[in-house]
Amino acid sequence: MANPPSRTPMAGGFLLAVSLLAGTIIGAGRGEASIGFVAGLGVGLVLLVAVWLIDRTRTR
Template sequence: MTKPPSKTPMAGGFLLALSLIVGVFAGIARGEASFGFLIGLGVGIALLILVWLADRMRTGR
């Protein structure tokens, strides 16, 4: 028998948190912590959307 796909959703919160932290530290290194935060936020949201889309395609919804 084939194993049914997992109903457990994938989580992307770690990617958002990591991108925010990396963005802030990169911004601090360049003297623009707020700008780094915003760039990290944008990258994190883009990664969250990719994870969400991958999860939807994986579960067939």
């Protein structure tokens, strides 16, 4: 019997971490680090969910 090919899931945590850092740095440059952090969190979560949905559709 042939073994099915192993499939590793995609990870979106990197995108979340990068967007948090970028949002904080951009926000600090504008004098509003907290708002930049929250904006980065929002963008990161959207990207994270997008990666999760794409990965979920690939498995089917």
